[in-house]
Amino acid sequence: MIIEQALHGYNKGHGLLASSFPMRPTEDSSLMAYLSDWTGYRDESEEDSYMTFYPLEQGRKYAFAKTWYASEMERPGCVWTHTLIVDLDDMDRNFDFRVLKDYFHRPQIDDYEEYSKKIEINEYSKRSSHDIFANFDGTSILFLLLFVLSKSNKLVVYMEREQKLYVDLCFYILQYLPIEILRTVAFSTGSSSYRKIRDKDFTIQFTNNPTSLSLENASWKEKLNVDSFDEGLRYIYEESQKDNDQLPSLIKLFSEDISDQKEKYYAFAMLMKSMDLAIEGIEKNEYTEVLHLLEDYFPTKKEGDLLKYNFMSQKISNLFGEEKDILYQIAAFDSGDFLNQSYVKYGSRIVSLENENHSDFIVLIDKIAKLKEYNSFAVEALEYSIDTLDEQELFDFISNNWEHLYGLLGNNKGFLNSGMWLKLPTNHFQAMLSIYSDKGFGEFDLWKTLLNKMLISGTPANKDVASKIIDNVENAVELILNAANSDNYVSIAPSLIQIVLLKSDDILEWLERQNTLNRRVETFIIGNINPASVEVKWHLSTIWNALRNIDDNKKDIEYYVFLYVLAHNWKDKIAVLLLKQSFTHIYEELSNNSIDSRLWSKIEGYTKKFSKIEKWDKCKILSYGLVDYLKKCDFSVEELHQFSAKAQINERLIHIWEKI
Incomplete structure (x- = not known):
């Protein structure tokens, strides 16, 4: 990772003395020259320095500038300003801003060569902010974090303690900001009067003017305490007090998801907290809570993509429970519209569960089937079940969940074409027949089996079904009239018998092979055949x-x-x-x-x-x-x-x- 640097100071006037990159005349170069000049602030009790933090190139880069009063110069009011510039778009997520404090060096007159070199960082060590927690109360720290996250500006705070503590405080705040908010934030820790960045205000300006806001005696302390702040923000604050805290790296990793919205930042924090608790086994939150956070704060498929990808993954989701329970909670969620199927990989996880633990799979799909409404993941699980369960398992599954499943079965082409629905109990079979009739049957070709089922069950046939049976079953007339002429078929729907009239010649050919007729066929023949018709006359008596x-x-x-x-x-x-x-x-x-x-x-x-x-x-x-x-x-x-x-x-x- 490359850090650029620049040095400003006095050389026949305040200006650029050295830089590790070509400094062309631009608004940013003018801004750097302006902000690197003396503010009038002195702090002779320390190293007589202060810092300025501000964005460059419209937020693509960020400047960390340390200014020392140059008392060695003959001309009063001279300063040295060493600026380190971080490319936010090319920054390693493990980079700790607080490390930059090690790279600031007060120059010597005419010895500027070191500032013309780029700084290359290959190892990413971490720093802590223990001095911050030792010197500032939690309410003040949380208030400042909230102020910055809310995109507020123009907060002027009186420095009641050592100036370097306020520098550390700025580094601390920057370290825990999402990148998109960081791109607009600016701090100053040394001035006697109000500073501006061109026509914009600093976010927070720390000054030695005692008339400014005092953190020690702030009015909000009478109304607020640590518990007054959002739980997500409190989690960030609590984690930041730990050595080797990983949150800054994760904030950078998910910064695009968080964007510049503090609500999304809080949601990110709560997701991290839930995962921590699950890992530590302290508390097993329902995975549904994770889903609610993702839906509430990242409601469209384009939002929170990386967070969703990770928290919907099997590796992380299984921290919250067994696979069958996680898959059920995903299927039972009110809506899956905020999730992309590609990173949930729900289908492949269902297949894996079925292959690895079939009994868990059966328990899962039975629970899913009983849901009042199905989201897209529930539908995916149930459709897979319908397509893969063996015949007996499928019949048991349908029987136990008929009221929930029949609509889904009606839309399943595989189930229709397989013909397994023809083996269902009569009332279920008739319901499926009605659905498939409305949908036109598609590629279904088991017409003879369907006809036999209708004859046995006494199922009526509408005009469309009757027409398809006559067209697709070669001996449909024979099958229907044989059934009608047999007392073994107690109830045959009249509408089914009626369809044979579409082929009157087949009726007459069937009659020729009969020795006797029962009352049902007799009534049908006499009521529907015209004895004086040409077709009748053409046949033998x-x-x-x-x-x-x-x-x-x-x-x-x-x-x-x-x-x-x-x-x-x-x-x-x-x-x-x-x-x-x-x-x-x-x-x-x-x-x-x-x-x-x-x-x-x-x-x-x-x-x-x-x-x-x-x-x-x-x-x-x-x-x-x-x-x-x-x-x-x-x-x-x-x-x-x-x-x-x-x-x-x-x-x-x-x-x-x-x-x-």
Whole structure:
């Protein structure tokens, strides 16, 4: 680390005598010349010196200037000023400002070569400030620290003790300041009158004027004591009294995070205090307190980056508890928006915990799942769990935390595509189906398994799901109708059965392979298939044997009307059988005037009207239509004798046959 230096003194007027760097005419060079001149202060009881501390190059560098009264000069009022300049942007964080006191040297006339050399520091020793604590009370020290941290100016303090103690006090304060505040601070320990830096005030000016503020008798002492100050500031003060205190190095390390805000400085101090207590085992603060400090004082992701990186690291966070407890506190925190995922490394820590201690991992995710709200870290942990738990563990996990997890499961593409949700209990499965239906299913392809689950569970299908099943399951109609035609499936959602109508040809092909139908399928066929449709006519009459076989002569009239209309698609023996099964039932219902206009409209097209037949005589109209159709079929008049179980009906049919 390089320290630059300059020497000012008398040479036909006060000015620069030597420097370790080119001193060009600038505002800073003029300022150095001005501040290095005599202030009028004398202290003959000591080495007759004082110091001035001030920033240069808009705060990028800092000047530590020691001025001696040059009594050896013939001209009165001459002084020597040796200035050491520290580059704050290139300063090692272990550098202790108090070491600079060792490098000040009072010059000899015309012997200035030493001041033209740069000072190189390779080892960073530390100094203490014990004299400060022995001579100044804690309240005064804390007040001065607070004054500087608050960016206040123009405090003029009377030096009631040796001047060198106030120099030490300035070094002490500077040593514990964050860099961004240090860039604007200026002190003076020797003047009889008020000094300024160009048009700006010194932060604190120590003077020999007894009318200035006395630290011994300050008015605040009646109102304040050490405990009146912020806990973070008190911690800094307490630590500064220890030998080999590491805080100055840490203040410099985290100076960018602290910036020039005293509140952030206090938060930094409290973080350090929490870590100290955790290391020493004196007190195990909840890690949540660390998170609150980071969130409250560094609320955006860009703030406190290095502090967050360190305190969120596994190395430091584990000082506050076991890994599973730390990960839970991070997941349980109200919001993780102030943290960057990259330095929390939450995902990799979850993976490590699962690999190294699976039981702790299970306990952790179960606790996380029960949280009322999930931050981004909780979501990351739960999504990892859903993706990696074995099937039984996952089912147990979901079962124990269903109310909390179902929304997250609905957004997990891996869980959807894996099909494990198809094995959930019916109520959970149906909830997931509803969510996935709304989201469009994405890359899901286990449609046949889904269909079977819906059939077994009696789950209804909306239009979109039904369409996808029909499009993606090759034998969907067969599976659905087989289930519907089986008494093992107690409850099949009507909406699911309805989807087979999208493929009417498949329905008819399925019918051809059946020997019998149950009531559920019978009702579906009669209610949804048009027996007079072109699709039905294209198929052989034999496919309807299953429907015909279930006739017990006690069916609803709807059944017999369906058979009657169906028979007119063909002229074979099965067509005749269908007519024989249905005609008498329809005839008797007509004779009782029990067939409404809706049903009559279905069979009216298969009747035959003559001018001599009254319109109200629907039995006769029906009979004429039947006989007319039978004559077109493979049928003889002799068969009419046994056509109906009612002899009177048979006689009427024979009479019509002979007549037309």
